[in-house]
Structure formats: C-alpha cells, structure tokens
Amino acid sequence: MSTRTPIRGGTAAPGATGGGAGLGAPLELQHAHSRGFGVGFVVKLVLMALINAFGLFGILAAWAAGSWGILAFLVVALIAADLVYFLPTRKLLPAKYLFPGLIFLLVFQIFVLIYTAATAFTNYGDGHNATKDAAITQLTTTYEQRIEGSGAYPVTVLEGADGLALATVRDGQVLVGTTGEPLAPLEGATAADGRVAEAPGYEILDYGGVVAAAGELADLRVPVGEQEAEGVLRTDDGRTAYAYEPTLVHDEAADAMVADDGTVYANNGEGAFVSADGEALRPGWRVFVGLDNFGAIFDPEVLGGPFVSVTLWTFAFAILSVALTFFLGLLLAILFNDEKLRFRNVYRAVIFLPYAFPAFLSILIWAGLLNADFGFVNQVLLGGAGVPWLENPWLAKLSLLLVNLWLGFPYMFLVTTGALQAIPGELYESAEMDGAGPVRQFGAITLPMLMVAVGPLLIASFAMNFNNFNVIYLLTGGGPQDLESTTGVGATDILISFVYKIAFAGGTNDYGLASALSILIFIMVAVISALTFRRSKALEEIS
Numbered sequence: 001m002s003t004r005t006p007i008r009g010g011t012a013a014p015g016a017t018g019g020g021a022g023l024g025a026p027l028e029l030q031h032a033h034s035r036g037f038g039v040g041f042v043v044k045l046v047l048m049a050l051i052n053a054f055g056l057f058g059i060l061a062a063w064a065a066g067s068w069g070i071l072a073f074l075v076v077a078l079i080a081a082d083l084v085y086f087l088p089t090r091k092l093l094p095a096k097y098l099f100p101g102l103i104f105l106l107v108f109q110i111f112v113l114i115y116t117a118a119t120a121f122t123n124y125g126d127g128h129n130a131t132k133d134a135a136i137t138q139l140t141t142t143y144e145q146r147i148e149g150s151g152a153y154p155v156t157v158l159e160g161a162d163g164l165a166l167a168t169v170r171d172g173q174v175l176v177g178t179t180g181e182p183l184a185p186l187e188g189a190t191a192a193d194g195r196v197a198e199a200p201g202y203e204i205l206d207y208g209g210v211v212a213a214a215g216e217l218a219d220l221r222v223p224v225g226e227q228e229a230e231g232v233l234r235t236d237d238g239r240t241a242y243a244y245e246p247t248l249v250h251d252e253a254a255d256a257m258v259a260d261d262g263t264v265y266a267n268n269g270e271g272a273f274v275s276a277d278g279e280a281l282r283p284g285w286r287v288f289v290g291l292d293n294f295g296a297i298f299d300p301e302v303l304g305g306p307f308v309s310v311t312l313w314t315f316a317f318a319i320l321s322v323a324l325t326f327f328l329g330l331l332l333a334i335l336f337n338d339e340k341l342r343f344r345n346v347y348r349a350v351i352f353l354p355y356a357f358p359a360f361l362s363i364l365i366w367a368g369l370l371n372a373d374f375g376f377v378n379q380v381l382l383g384g385a386g387v388p389w390l391e392n393p394w395l396a397k398l399s400l401l402l403v404n405l406w407l408g409f410p411y412m413f414l415v416t417t418g419a420l421q422a423i424p425g426e427l428y429e430s431a432e433m434d435g436a437g438p439v440r441q442f443g444a445i446t447l448p449m450l451m452v453a454v455g456p457l458l459i460a461s462f463a464m465n466f467n468n469f470n471v472i473y474l475l476t477g478g479g480p481q482d483l484e485s486t487t488g489v490g491a492t493d494i495l496i497s498f499v500y501k502i503a504f505a506g507g508t509n510d511y512g513l514a515s516a517l518s519i520l521i522f523i524m525v526a527v528i529s530a531l532t533f534r535r536s537k538a539l540e541e542i543s
Contacts, residue, residue: 048085052078077103113522120293120515126508128271128284135285136250139257139273141219143248147231150243156195157210157217157238158202164213166222166233166241167196174199177233182223210238248281257281293516303513306482306489306498313397314494318465321404322458328405329412330450337420348417355410363474366403370475393491396476400492404471408461412454419453420446459532463525467496495521 055078062071084095122128130138158165158176165178167186174189174196188200196204203209210217217238224230224243235241247260257265257273265273265281272284296302332351336344354362369376370389378385389399423446431441472478478490478497488501495517503514 044085048082051081055081073106116515116518119512120519121288121290122286122512123271123284123289123292124286124512124515125510127282128286130283130285132271132285135283136257137219138283139248139281140246140250141221143259144234144244144246147243147245150231153233153241153243154194155233155235155239155241156199157205157213157235158196158199159205159209159213160202164216164220165202166220166235167199167202168233168241169194169196176202177222179221180223182225183233205238207238289512293513294520296513297516297520303487306485306487307517310489310493310495310498313492314466317397317400317404317468317494318462320401321408321465321468322461324401324405325408325412325461326416326454326458328409329414330416332409332413333416333420334446337417348413351413352410354406355414359407360470360474362407363403363471366399366406367475370399390476391480393480396480396492400471400475403475404465404468407471408465412461415454415457416450419450422453423449456533459529462532463529466494466525467521468494469496469500472497473500 055074059071059074059078062068062074081099084092084099153168156167158167160178162178165176166183167174167176167189168183169175169191172191174186174191175183176186176189176199177183186199186201188198189196190198198204205213217235221232221234221244222241223232229245231243231245233241234244248257248265250256251258251264254264255267259265263275265275265279268274268280269287270284270289271287273281297307298304335341336347336351338344341347367390370378372378372386372388372391375389377389378387388395390396427445427449428441431445436444472492472494476490476492478493478501480492481488481490487498488506489498493501499514499517499521502508502510502517
C-alpha cells in the first residue's frame with residue numbers, strides 16, 4: 001500500500017511540480033484562481049474603486065453642506081455596493097444585477113416623488129426660496145445706504161483660511177478686516193503706491209481671482225471700526241469700497257425687522273415679515289403650509305375654475321388620442337393583414353415612416369404647416385384660406401388631436417399587426433362554419449383577443465398622453481391663452497403644461513403649488529391605471 005505525504009498549511013507535497021494554479025500550487029492561489037482573479041476581477045476592482053472614491057467625495061460634500069439625508073443614503077448605498085460585489089457568496093448573485101437598477105430607481109423615481117410631495121406642503125417659490133436666516137441676511141444687506149459724507153476706501157481683496165478679507169492702507173499702515181472683524185493693523189504687511197503689496201497669512205487676489213469670487217465678495221461686509229455707527233465696508237469691483245449703514249435690522253427678541261424710520265415688520269408665521277399696514281418684505285423664507293396649496297387648487301377664486309376645465313380637457317385629450325390611434329392603427333393592420341394583398345410589406349413600411357422620425361421635429365413641422373398666415377395647409381391645400389388652426393380654441397384642440405393621431409397611429413399599427421398574426425386562424429374558420437359574418441367575428445374574436453395582448457399597452461399610452469407635454473408645448477404652447485385668467489392658462493393646456501406654467505412661466509414660480517398639482521396628476525394616473533389593469537386581468541380569461 002502506497003503512502004502519501006499530507007498537505008499541511010497549504011504547502012505542496014514533496015516532489016510536486018508545476019506552477020500557476022496546478023495541483024502543486026498553494027491552496028490560496030488555487031482558491032484565488034477558482035474565484036476568477038483575472039481580467040474581470042481587475043476591471044471590477046477598478047470600477048468599485050472609482051465608485052467608492054466618488055461615494056466618499058459625495059459623503060464629504062454632504063457633510064459639509066449639512067445634507068444629512070443625502071449623507072445617510074450615500075453611506076448605506078456605498079456599504080451595500082461593497083457587500084454585494086465583494087462578498088464571496090452565490091446568494092448575492094441576483095443582487096449584482098438588480099443593485100444598479102435599484103439605485104437608479106431610488107434616485108430618479110422614489111426620491112423625486114418624495115421631494116415633490118414634501119414641496120407640495122410648503123410655500124416654496126419666488127420670494128420664499130431659502131431659510132429664514134438666509135432671508136434675514138439678504139434683507140439686512142439689501143436694505144442699506146451709503147453713510148453720508150463718507151469717502152472712498154482703496155481696497156485689496158485678500159483670501160485667507162476663513163474666507164475673503166478686505167485690506168486698505170491708511171497713513172502708510174495696512175489694515176485688514178473680515179466679516180465680523182473690523183479693520184485692524186496686520187503685522188508684517190507692506191504697502192506700495194497706496195496698495196497692499198504683502199499680507200502674511202493671506203493671498204492677494206488678482207483680477208481673475210476677484211471675478212471668480214464675485215458671489216462671495218458681494219456678501220462681504222467688513223466693519224470699519226468697533227462702533228456700529230462707523231458702518232461697514234462694501235465693494236462691488238474689488239478695488240474701491242464705501243461705508244454703508246443698514247436701514248433695516250433684525251430684532252431677535254421680537255422676531256421682527258425694524259426700519260430706521262421705526263416701522264416694524266413682524267413675522268406673520270407664513271414665511272414673511274409684514275408691517276402693520278400689510279406691506280411684506282421680500283425675500284421671505286420657506287415654511288410648512290399644510291394643505292393650503294391643495295385648497296388653492298380647488299378654490300374657485302384661485303385655481304378652481306381653470307383646474308376643472310384643464311382636467312376635463314386632459315382626460316378628453318388622453319382618451320381620444322388613445323382611441324383614435326388605436327382604431328386607425330387597427331383598421332390599417334386588418335387591411336394589410338390580408339395575404340392576398342400585393343406589396344403589403346411596402347405599404348407597412350410607408351405607414352411606419354411617421355414613427356421613425358423624431359416626434360419633436362414632426363410637431364414643429366406641423367406647427368408650420370398649420371400656420372394661419374403662411375402655412376402649407378391654408379396657402380396651398382385650401383387655396384389661400386385663413387383658417388385659424390392654432391388660434392381658435394376648438395380648432396386648436398382638433399389640430400392637437402390630428403397631429404397626435406399622425407404621431408401615434410404607426411405604433412398602434414405595429415402592435416396590432418403583431419397581435420392579429422398571433423390569433424389562430426382556426427377560430428375564424430370555426431366562426432365561419434357557425435355562420436358568423438365579418439362584423440360578428442370582429443366583435444367576438446378579433447377585438448377580445450386583441451385586448452388581451454394590447455390592453456396594457458393602451459394603459460401605458462393613456463398615461464403617456466395624459467402627460468404629453470411635448471405636443472402641447474411645441475404645437476400650441478397651451479394657447480390660445482385666456483386673457484382674463486391670472487394663471488396664464490390656455491385653451492389647449494393639459495395638467496402637465498398647466499403645472500409648467502405655474503412653476504416656470506406664470507411670473508410667480510410657485511413651486512409648492514405646482515408640486516401639489518403634480519401629486520394630484522400622479523394620483524389620477526395611478527388610480528386609472530390600477531383600475532384598467534384589473535379590467536385587463538379579467539380579459540385574460542378569454543385566452
């Protein structure tokens with residue numbers, strides 16, 4: 001009986017030869033080779049190193065900005081990524097493929113939804129963008145005036161460890177001050193030709209540096225002396241400063257802004273300082289307003305009237321767009337599904353052409369074709385008629401439906417063609433033997449079988465058209481506009497374009513109100529989609 005020398009501690013047996021990951025190689029190397037420590041592992045290592053580097057950068061940036069929610073998310077996501085891609089277990093194999101999609105889902109869907117919902121309960125918008133402290137700072141710096149009789153100060157902009165500073169030369173001595181620290185002599189500093197030449201502990205900014213720091217420089221206020229009456233230095237160009245005094249100060253005890261003429265602007269609890277006669281100071285700050293935005297949507301004196309009309313048109317536009325595109329696509333699919341038709345593949349390719357072009361280009365071309373003054377439709381097809389296709393409210397709605405039909409029917413033609421070809425021919429043969437005609441066959445076989453296949457696609461098409469911002473914005477801009485409306489709403493605006501106008505084009509940029517409308521849109525689409533999906537499940541029994 002032969003004997004073998006056992007392997008201890010991962011060393012090879014005596015007399016074993018060969019290298020690499022052979023039988024005589026150390027066990028650690030064999031295990032490494034079995035785990036695939038090759039090119040793929042190196043690529044993964046490099047990618048994960050980059051991800052960790054960017055993640056740590058984001059964590060530090062969130063820490064510096066005080067964004068604790070983002071910081072916590074980045075920490076959890078980074079730890080989870082390292083565990084998923086480095087733990088040597090097959091149980092995490094599905095997670096390696098699902099993890100990137102999950103992160104994108106959280107960032108681009110869940111976070112957006114949560115942030116929009118949170119904004120909907122605030123007064124976020126023009127004049128209420130930042131925090132209360134930021135608003136107070138902005139008010140005190142905005143409401144200030146130059147001290148009467150004060151002269152100009154030739155200054156030099158410095159940058160130190162604590163930020164920007166101003167330096168000036170007085171009686172041959174260099175004085176330096178920062179925000180909150182009045183001008184004081186700087187030991188070791190020198191001047192030449194009335195300008196600071198050297199300032200120990202500071203960097204003298206040149207013209208490019210001053211321009212780059214323009215934002216921070218605009219907020220820089222340096223006290224001239226220990227007494228408040230001496231004012232503060234402020235510079236716009238980085239070379240000459242003047243002494244200013246505030247005309248509006250914050251009274252912390254009363255939580256109010258007090259003007260130099262004695263007027264008191266009290267905190268009204270709604271994100272603004274307001275005087276006794278109702279004058280509000282701008283900017284204000286963002287505060288929680290509860291259900292006020294939702295109340296404004298349904299209030300007839302605010303948005304109630306426009307909201308109802310826009311909502312009704314939105315449902316009509318979405319339903320008619322889906323119905324028209326579906327039935328036209330289905331009609332053409334049935335016509336070209338006849339095997340006896342010659343050149344039917346050529347016809348199918350021609351019909352599919354509108355879907356092959358970018359939608360935004362097609363919409364812009366249609367806007368030109370329908371122009372009342374020089375459009376092709378009026379000038380050529382109608383012999384110079386001046387039909388206001390995009391200026392009349394009803395014609396504009398009709399134009400939208402027709403253009404959307406042009407854009408959408410090729411897609412419906414494509415999906416219904418595939419669905420028709422999947423219906424067994426034996427069903428039609430049996431129906432003919434039972435005496436069913438073409439109409440009865442369509443109602444009893446074709447349409448039910450089609451709905452099983454294309455029902456979910458119709459739901460998705462409804463949701464897309466419910467929020468079809470592109471065709472509204474590019475073709476009519478939501479117009480023609482109702483000149484009596486204060487919201488800027490037009491006859492062809494749907495809810496999503498109405499949200500856009502409230503948020504960006506209404507003059508007030510009311511993001512809180514726009515977010516509330518967005519939440520309502522989400523709820524509408526979710527409820528309708530859920531109900532129609534339940535109905536489509538019932539249709540599955542047909543198959």
